[in-house]
Amino acid sequence: MxxxxxxxxxxxxxxxxxxxxxxxxxxxxxxxxxxxxxxxxxxxxxxxxxxxxxxxGFVFQDARLLPWFDCVDNLCRVVAGIDARRAEDLIGRVGLGHYAHAYPRQMSGGMQRRLGLARALAANSxxxxxxxxxxxxxxxxxxxxxxxxxxxxxxxxxxxxxxxxxxxxxxxxxxxxxxxxxxxxxxxxxxxxxxxxxxxxxxxxxxxxxxxxxxxxxxxx
Amino acid sequence: MRSSEPPSATRRASHASWGGGWSRLSTLEWLSLPLLVVIWHIVAVVMSSRFLPLPLDVAREIAELVASGSLVVDFAKTLARATIGFVVAMAIGLVLGLVLGRFRPADRLFGPWVVVGLNLPAIVVAIACYIWLGLTEFALILAVVINKVPLVTTTIREGVRSFEPDFDELADAFRLSTGQRLRVIHAPQLIPFILAAARTGISLIWKIVLVFEVLGSDGGVGFRVGVFFQFFDIKGVLAYTIVFILVVIAIEYLVLRPLEHRFLRWRDTP
The missing domain is CATH 3.40.50.300 (P-loop containing nucleotide triphosphate hydrolases)
Known part of the structure; x- marks a missing residue:
């Protein structure tokens, strides 16, 4: 190619x-x-x-969140070396502060994308x-x-x-x-x-x- | 946007009721079994009591059997056999399902064996085991395991095949280790299938353990029901059946449902 x-x-x-x-x-x-x-x-x-x-930090074409984890776990469990506090900071950073413990399917498509961005930022690259x-x-x-x-x-x-x-x-x-x-x-x-x-x-x-x-x-x- | 209110409050509430399988029953569910007893009572009054004793008589019979100790001993034996058979079959089926689901050549070679296993009549397996190994505890449990393993294997294999490749890509991008991949990506996708296998497995194992006990054993629920049959003791049969059903319901509501609630909460949260 x-x-x-x-x-x-x-x-x-x-x-x-x-x-x-x-x-x-x-x-x-x-x-x-x-x-x-x-x-x-x-x-x-x-x-x-x-x-x-x-x-x-990788942002995919779809939000690609793990549906069995809430927002905080979607960051903490996937990205190496970040704790719940840092995850919550980043979730607040993308405007999802109230949704830290919501599951992806409880959020709209746009919110899921924002969480995807938060996860990429969490990679701290x-x-x-x-x-x-x-x-x-x-x-x-x-x-x-x-x-x-x-x-x-x-x-x-x-x-x-x-x-x-x-x-x-x-x-x-x-x-x-x-x-x-x-x-x-x-x-x-x-x-x-x-x-x-x-x-x-x-x-x-x-x-x-x-x-x-x-x-x-x-x-x- | 589906909901503008943060759902963290509902999440905490459902979290608190962990383990309370009973508390989630609706009124109609509570009425369901009493209704069955009422119908039984009416039918028993209409029919002669020799063929169908009254519910209250059966309750008295249960009390007597419990007091004499024989019922408890029989149930302990049956429960032990079913539990060992269940655990061993789940473990073997899980491994086989993972291997067959992951490796195509293995599935091509051994897939037909699974089909054979699925279609082996349970009673034939039991008779063969008893002939080859004698009327032993080991033969009984082995027969249970042979009956159960193909079902677990197919269910787990389906689970492995349904793994979402997008999530593996996510794991690659974020450099998850093999162990993390297993915990974070694969186990959560497999758990619904494990629970489904457990659920069908428990109901199947109960039934076949009883049949195998009638066929050849020195005690247990099936053995005792066989003895009652020889005396046409319908009261005894019903007494054992009811206790049996109560045990199964207890397992359903005190073990299985709380487990499902715990692991599948993310699917059910509104």
Whole structure:
């Protein structure tokens, strides 16, 4: 799938991997996250091999919570080295303070996603991997969740790799957009956004999304 | 959004009633068994008492049998056999189910054996065990285990096959160790199947232990009922049956339901 593929992300950057579905975005993220280990090559996270480094915070396409645990246990029992207090802090951080002892099925889809983010933050890694975190959510929830991501990024300043098929997501969150295409996968083109994330209004977002669409059309042509 | 109120209060309330299988019975459930006794009484009055004694007479018979000690001894024997058979069969079935569910080639090779086991008539197994091993306690319990293991195996195998691969991916992403994976991901998915196997297992084992005791043993509920049969002592048979049913109900409400409530609470919480 990948051959002679090289991508580097400086610390603190939010990079969005954009491309048609099936191009290998998620596969790449799984390799970086150490979920898939069957490959030739090298993935280094702060100089350490990916599968040996502490696990990055992974946010899946679905909330992927364990239905038999309440919110606190979904963090404590899955993420190594955090206690109930830290879990409750993080659950409060994503706005679920009253739901610390609720089961996932007692919460709405948007709340489940937020808990998924809290779990990724609990991993306490400098790296966050987001695999289509807004897919199959309605636009109000997407807006809510993206605002939350923005404030988390502003406060914690993690390195973020965001996989998405939607230019809007990238336009709202990313510092840099990497367009993937072809087989074996290559980087078709790259865009760097100079306008800081927190200064982007709705119109800027539309404009940046438009740039991504145009760039991908050029890349195809 | 399903509920705007934090559900932690309800959770605490249900947590407090842990172990109280009785407390969750509704009024209609409470009336159910007394109604059966009333119907029995009416039928007994209509029929001659030689074929169907009155409930009160049977109650007196129970009191006498308990006082004489024979009933307690018989139940202790039967309970011991059933318990040993149950525990051994659950353990073996759990291991076999895990292996067959996890490894396809093993399932291809031994799956048909399980089908054979499922369809072996219980009585044939018992007779074969008695012929080969003599009328011993070991033969009886072995026959029980042979009857029960295939059922547990198939149930557990189903459970293992229904494991959600997404959760394994989660375990990979967060680097869970094998032990953690077992506790956090696999055991919770398997527990409903273990409980289902236990439930069907208990009812099956009760019945076959009694039949095997009639066939060849030196005591126990089945043996005693067989003796009553030879004297056409319907009162004795009913006395034993009722105590037997009470024991089964006690196990259902004092052991099984609290266990289910404890482990499956996450599914039932509104």
């Amino acid at each position: 990948f051959r002679d593929f090289r991508l580097s992300v400086p610390p603190g950057e939010v990079v969005a991997l954009i491309g048609p579905s099936g191009v290998g975005k998620t596969t790449l993220l799984r390799l970086i996250g150490g979920v898939d280990t069957d490959f030739d090559g090298e993935i280094l996270i702060e100089g350490q091999r990916a599968n040996l480094a502490p696990p990055p 400098r790296l966050l991997l987001l695999d289509e975190p807004f897919v199959s959510l309605d636009s109000v929830l997407v807006g809510e969740l993206q605002t939350l991501f923005r404030s988390v990024i502003a406060e914690e300043k993690p390195t973020v790799i965001l996989v998405s098929h939607d230019p809007q997501d990238a336009a709202r969150l990313a510092d840099r957009v990497v367009l993937l295409g072809g087989r074996p996968v290559r980087i078709a083109t790259e865009l760097v956004f100079d306008l800081p994330r927190d200064q982007r209004g709705p119109l800027d977002t539309v404009r940046l999304a438009q740039r991504i669409v145009e760039a991908s059309q050029e890349a195809v042509a």
